[in-house]
Structure formats: C-alpha cells, structure tokens
Amino acid sequence: MAEGILPSRNFGLGGEIMEGLLHGFAVVLTPQNLIFALAGCFLGTLVGVLPGIGPIGSMALLLGATYGLPTETALIMFAGIYYGAMYGGSTTSILVNIPGESSSVVTAIDGHQMALNGRGGAALCIAALGSFVAGTIGLILLTALAPPLADIAVKFGPPEYFAIAVFGLVVLSQLSGEGFVKSAIMVVLGLIVATVGLDGMTGLPRFTFGNLNLQTGIDFIPMCMGLYGITEVILAAEQKIVENKEIIKVRLRDLIPTRNEAKRSAGPTFRASFLGFFTGLIPGPAAVISSFTSYVIEKKISKHPEEFGKGAPEGVAGPESANNAAAVGAFVPLLSLGIPFAPPTALLLSAMMIHGITPGPLLIENHPDIFWGVIASMYIGNIMLLVLNLPMVGMFVRLLSTPANLLMPIILVLCIIGAFAVNNTVTDIIIMVLAGMAGYIFRKVEYPIAPLLLAIVIGPTLEDSLKRSLMISSGSFKVFWSRPISKTLFIITFLVVVVPLLLKLFKKIYNKEKPVAL
Amino acid sequence: MTKLKQILLVPISIAIIGIIYLYEAFKMPFGQVNAPDRSFMPVIYGFVLLGFCLVQILTEIFRPEGKKEKSILSEEEAVDGETTGPKKPIILIISLLIYCIFFNKLGFIVATIPLVFVALRVMEYRSWKASLIVAIIVTLVTYFVFVEWLKVYFPAGILG
Numbered sequence: 001m002a003e004g005i006l007p008s009r010n011f012g013l014g015g016e017i018m019e020g021l022l023h024g025f026a027v028v029l030t031p032q033n034l035i036f037a038l039a040g041c042f043l044g045t046l047v048g049v050l051p052g053i054g055p056i057g058s059m060a061l062l063l064g065a066t067y068g069l070p071t072e073t074a075l076i077m078f079a080g081i082y083y084g085a086m087y088g089g090s091t092t093s094i095l096v097n098i099p100g101e102s103s104s105v106v107t108a109i110d111g112h113q114m115a116l117n118g119r120g121g122a123a124l125c126i127a128a129l130g131s132f133v134a135g136t137i138g139l140i141l142l143t144a145l146a147p148p149l150a151d152i153a154v155k156f157g158p159p160e161y162f163a164i165a166v167f168g169l170v171v172l173s174q175l176s177g178e179g180f181v182k183s184a185i186m187v188v189l190g191l192i193v194a195t196v197g198l199d200g201m202t203g204l205p206r207f208t209f210g211n212l213n214l215q216t217g218i219d220f221i222p223m224c225m226g227l228y229g230i231t232e233v234i235l236a237a238e239q240k241i242v243e244n245k246e247i248i249k250v251r252l253r254d255l256i257p258t259r260n261e262a263k264r265s266a267g268p269t270f271r272a273s274f275l276g277f278f279t280g281l282i283p284g285p286a287a288v289i290s291s292f293t294s295y296v297i298e299k300k301i302s303k304h305p306e307e308f309g310k311g312a313p314e315g316v317a318g319p320e321s322a323n324n325a326a327a328v329g330a331f332v333p334l335l336s337l338g339i340p341f342a343p344p345t346a347l348l349l350s351a352m353m354i355h356g357i358t359p360g361p362l363l364i365e366n367h368p369d370i371f372w373g374v375i376a377s378m379y380i381g382n383i384m385l386l387v388l389n390l391p392m393v394g395m396f397v398r399l400l401s402t403p404a405n406l407l408m409p410i411i412l413v414l415c416i417i418g419a420f421a422v423n424n425t426v427t428d429i430i431i432m433v434l435a436g437m438a439g440y441i442f443r444k445v446e447y448p449i450a451p452l453l454l455a456i457v458i459g460p461t462l463e464d465s466l467k468r469s470l471m472i473s474s475g476s477f478k479v480f481w482s483r484p485i486s487k488t489l490f491i492i493t494f495l496v497v498v499v500p501l502l503l504k505l506f507k508k509i510y511n512k513e514k515p516v517a518l
Numbered sequence: 519m520t521k522l523k524q525i526l527l528v529p530i531s532i533a534i535i536g537i538i539y540l541y542e543a544f545k546m547p548f549g550q551v552n553a554p555d556r557s558f559m560p561v562i563y564g565f566v567l568l569g570f571c572l573v574q575i576l577t578e579i580f581r582p583e584g585k586k587e588k589s590i591l592s593e594e595e596a597v598d599g600e601t602t603g604p605k606k607p608i609i610l611i612i613s614l615l616i617y618c619i620f621f622n623k624l625g626f627i628v629a630t631i632p633l634v635f636v637a638l639r640v641m642e643y644r645s646w647k648a649s650l651i652v653a654i655i656v657t658l659v660t661y662f663v664f665v666e667w668l669k670v671y672f673p674a675g676i677l678g
Contacts (some may be wrong), residue, residue, distance in 0.1 A: 048586065067669075068669040181570055184566065185574060202556055230614075232638070233610070236608045237607050237640050239602070395568065403643070408637065417670065417672075420621075426622055440607065469555075474552045475553075
C-alpha cells in the first residue's frame with residue numbers, strides 16, 4: 001500500500017473521518033488481510049481462554065507470529081489478537097469460574113451462577129453480544145475522537161509530552177491496587193531499565209557495561225515475555241498438579257437468551273459501553289476498573305439488586321461490555337498521542353515500532369493505511385469474534401482440559417521465539433529469563449508489574465521531553481506552568497496524589513473524634 | 519526470619535539496586551539544568567527510587583500491628599494455592615540460563631529439545647518417553663511454523 005497523505009477534499013472533519021474509514025476498509029478488505037484478521041481473532045481468543053495468561057501475555061506470546069508479515073497485515077492481525085484475547089477471558093469465567101483475565105473477575109460472579117442455573121449458554125451469548133455492541137460503540141467514539149485529538153496533539157511541544165508522561169505514570173501508580181508507594185517504586189524501576197542503552201541526546205552509551213547488544217536498549221518485548229510468560233511458567237512449575245475443574249457443557253441451542261434476559265441486558269450494555277470507553281482513556285488498568293464500576297452501578301440502579309451474585313444477566317452484560325469498550329478506548333491515546341496508557345497498548349506500540357511505524361499525531365497523515373486500516377479491521381474483527389465465539393465456544397472451552405504441564409512448556413518455547421525474533425540476539429533471551437525471575441519474585445511479594453512495563457515504554461518520552469523542555473527554557477521549570485495544557489495536567493496529577501491522602505487523613509481524624517460505642 | 523524482616527527485604531533489596539545504579543550514574547557527566555547530560559535523569563531516578571524505598575520501609579515499620587501485611591514469603595501463607603517449594607522453579611531457571619549459553623552454539627532445534635524435555639519433567643508430564651516425544655514434536659512444529667512459514671531467523675548451530 002502506498003503511504004502518504006490522503007487526498008483532502010475539504011468535506012470538514014466528519015467527511016474526512018468517513019473518507020479515512022472507507023480507505024481503511026479498502027485496506028482491510030483484501031483476502032490476505034481478512035485471513036490474518038480472522039487468524040488474529042481466533043488465536044487471541046484461543047490463548048485468551050487460557051487462565052493466568054490474559055491479554056498481555058497472549059499478545060506477547062503471539063507477537064512473534066506477526067514478524068514476517070507486511071506492516072498493515074501484521075498490525076491488523078495483532079489488533080485481532082488484542083480484542084480476541086479480551087473476548088476469550090469471559091468464556092472461562094462463565095463456564096469454569098476461572099477468569100481468563102482480571103477484567104473478567106466480575107463476570108464470573110453472576111456468569112458462573114447463570115451457568116450453574118442452566119443458563120450458561122445465555123450468559124455466553126449476553127457476554128458476546130454485549131462485547132460486540134460495546135466494541136462497536138467504542139469504535140465509533142474512537143473513530144470520532146482520535147483524529148481531532150491527533151490534530152490538537154500536533155501542536156504539542158516537549159512540556160506537554162512531559163506532562164502527559166508524568167500524568168500517565170502517576171495515575172497508573174495510584175490505580176494499580178497494590179498501594180501507591182509500591183507502584184511508584186515499580187514505575188521508577190521501569191524508568192531505570194529504560195535508561196539502559198544510548199542516551200537520546202548525546203548518543204553515548206549508558207549502563208551497557210561494554211555489551212554492544214545493550215546499546216539499543218532493553219527491549220520491551222523480552223521484558224514483557226519474561227514478566228508475563230516466563231513468570232507464569234515458573235509459577236506453574238511450582239504449583240501442585242491439580243485435576244482439571246469440571247467444565248459446564250453448552251449446546252448451540254442453549255445460547256439464545258430469553259426475552260426477559262435480553263431486555264435486562266440491553267440497558268447495562270449501552271451504559272457500560274460509554275462508561276468503559278471513557279475509562280479506557282485514563283491511564284491504568286481501565287478494563288478492570290470499568291468492569292467493577294459497571295457492576296456496582298448496575299447493582300445500585302437495578303430493580304432486582306437481590307439477584308446480583310445469584311445469576312443476574314445485568315451482572316454479565318455490564319462488566320463484559322465495559323471491559324471491551326475500555327479496550328477500544330485505550331487506543332485513543334496510542335493512536336493520537338503515541339503514548340500508551342496500558343500494557344496491552346504498549347505492546348501494540350512495540351509491534352508498530354518493530355515494523356518501523358512510530359505512532360503519534362502524525363500517524364494519521366504519514367501512515368493512513370495503518371491508522372485507518374487498524375480501525376477498520378477492528379469493526380470487521382468485532383463481527384468475526386461474534387461469529388467465532390458463539391458457535392465455537394465448545395472448542396475454546398475444550399482447550400481448558402489441556403493439562404497445564406503440557407501447555408506451559410509450549411508457552412516457554414513461544415516466549416523464547418518471541419524474544420529472540422525481535423533483534424535476533426541471545427541477549428534478549430537472557431533479558432527475558434532475568435525478567436521472568438524478577439516477575440516471579442514481584443508476584444510473590446505482591447509488587448505490581450504493569451507500572452514497571454509501562455514505565456519502560458514511556459521512559460524515553462519522559463526523559464527526552466524533560467531535557468528538551470529545560471533546554472528550550474534555558475533551565476527554567478516555569479516552562480511547565482506557562483503553557484495551559486501542561487499546567488492543567490500537572491494540577492490534575494497533583495490532585496491525583498494529594499486528594500486520596502487528604503481523604504485518608506480526614507477519615508482518620510473523623511474516626512478519632514467519633515465516640516466509641518459501648 | 520521474622521515477618522517484618524521478610525517484608526522489609528524487598529524495599530531494602532530494591533534500595534541496594536538503587537545505590538548501585540546511582541554509583542554507576544555518578545561515573546557519567548551530569549551536565550547542567552539548561553544542558554542536561556547523560557546522567558541527569560539516572561541521578562534523579564536513583565534518588566527518587568531511594569526516597570520511595572525509604573517511605574515503604576518506614577510505612578512497614580510503623581504500620582499498626584493489626585494492619586501488618588501478610589508475610590508472602592512464608593510457605594504456610596502462600597497466596598497462589600498449594601506449592602511444591604522452590605526446587606522446581608530453580609531447576610527451570612537454571613535450565614533456561616544454560617539454554618542461553620548454548621543457544622547460539624547448538625542452534626534452536628538441538629538446544630530447545632532438552633529444554634522442553636526438562637520443563638515437561640519438572641512439571642511431571644506423564645512418562646520420560648512421552649516427555650521426550652512431546653519435546654521433539656513441539657520443537658520441530660514451532661521451528662517449521664516460525665522459520666519455514668513465517669520466515670523468522672534462528673541460529674542453525676551444529677545442524678547448519
């Protein structure tokens with residue numbers, strides 16, 4: 001496909017978006033791209049079904065499969081792997097009560113209860129349809145929001161990028177769930193890893209200890225393979241072999257929900273689509289947060305709150321729709337700013353970089369085939385997933401009966417291939433093994449891994465933009481206050497840190513003043 | 519080791535990494551605020567890391583007795599279900615490190631078959647014979663998919 005700026009016909013922003021989207025469909029609707037989009041959705045779902053690996057691990061494992069493909073095809077396939085893995089998680093939650101990924105934890109509450117009540121098929125259908133509707137609504141919002149945001153981002157200078165990077169990392173630390181300080185430690189560790197290699201400004205090596213392979217820096221992919229894939233393999237080696245859990249069987253005719261179930265699922269799906277999408281724009285584990293928030297909201301406003309936890313369809317439709325919409329929302333900062341706010345989109349960024357594409361505000365202008373091709377492929381992938389997931393659910397579930405002691409050595413080989421293929425050097429395998437060891441320890445001591453991974457990706461942007469800002473301003477930090485966007489972002493970042501601390505303090509004082517009940 | 523000591527082990531270890539990192543960073547030029555050099559950010563990161571580690575250490579020391587974090591290092595309180603101890607993970611990690619050393623010399627196929635075999639045995643997969651057959655099949659299938667079909671390069675080693 002030829003790269004270049006799409007012919008501008010001055011139809012206004014809406015017209016440009018439509019034109020771009022049609023161009024994207026023209027890119028995707030070739031036999032090769034369609035086959036690889038389908039392969040991506042299939043592989044993503046297949047690996048996403050496996051408990052413990054989750055979307056990030058699945059994506060890292062399958063990244064190696066895209067190396068030999070043309071750029072658009074590789075990214076279309078990889079995007080398919082991403083949302084395929086997001087879809088896959090719900091199946092195990094509902095039928096086996098084992099969430100395939102953290103964002104499906106809430107789905108397991110009511111989904112599995114529905115399955116125990118003989119409504120497993122309906123729960124799967126509600127989850128798949130909810131994911132489809134939410135994914136499509138999310139895509140419409142992404143199509144509408146990403147181009148104008150990219151237009152604004154073209155005007156961003158180093159201070160704005162520094163503010164965005166700081167904002168992303170601080171919010172991520174605050175939301176990671178293991179405590180702010182622990183997450184902050186992991187963020188700084190990630191930033192430290194990102195300093196290995198050639199210095200961006202001087203071009204001289206740092207922390208390479210004479211190793212030429214380290215001069216290109218520590219790659220994100222081997223780190224990801226290690227922290228997710230190898231860690232999982234090591235943890236599995238440590239676990240006692242247990243018998244497989246009983247899997248509830250679902251027949252094709254059981255998939256159709258009753259009229260009442262469909263009616264009760266419609267509202268939550270619609271509400272969660274918007275909630276999920278906008279949560280996806282925030283740095284951090286948006287898919288998890290949005291699914292929990294949706295569950296709480298639906299329980300609060302439901303006419304049958306007593307049914308929650310006992311098999312309420314709203315408890316499946318809301319969280320599943322929310323996490324899929326959040327997955328789409330996370331594409332906005334990646335495609336328009338070039339900054340990933342979550343590990344899965346960081347992996348997508350790496351996939352783009354491997355194929356020589358630098359995401360950011362100029363992506364839409366310089367690589368319209370990629371930008372619109374990926375977005376269009378997601379519309380098609382959403383339909384493919386619906387068609388794949390429902391009739392083939394039995395096959396995906398059967399995968400769960402594959403013994404872990406056979407599966408994990410296969411995952412080990414896939415990790416090795418994925419890590420080695422990035423730069424064709426054994427140094428990356430060593431980095432992966434060391435990252436795996438570190439990940440194993442961090443998992444044991446409950447230090448979150450996501451902030452570390454994200455900091456490795458955002459680190460170079462953070463460093464480069466801070467240094468450039470200081471050089472522009474002759475060393476004055478006022479540059480961050482004199483520009484409205486960076487000033488606003490710093491104020492929000494400050495509030496994100498201070499408000500929870502103040503709330504904690506007030507709660508403590510209030511509890512002290514409260515007389516103790518005798 | 520007491521529970522508190524175990525919990526403090528992590529931030530202290532990370533702080534030691536921070537000190538070594540700072541030591542290496544100080545060997546490089548820092549520059550000035552208006553012209554930052556190579557160690558400008560590493561020095562900042564090093565001190566910030568030490569600061570956070572200190573806060574974590576103090577938090578753990580002064581945490582009220584009732585709210586003490588569970589010791590995650592002790593086996594009886596393991597969070598990830600029933601475990602068989604550290605022997606198997608250590609065998610796997612050592613195998614992986616040996617694999618890294620011989621990967622280029624032996625090539626993908628010759629080096630990977632024993633690694634997968636060890637992994638299968640560590641995870642108690644059926645019999646020795648079945649493990650060997652699976653190890654050979656897994657290695658050959660992945661080799662043909664990635665090298666022959668997807669054109670990913672691998673060192674041929676002694677087979678080349």
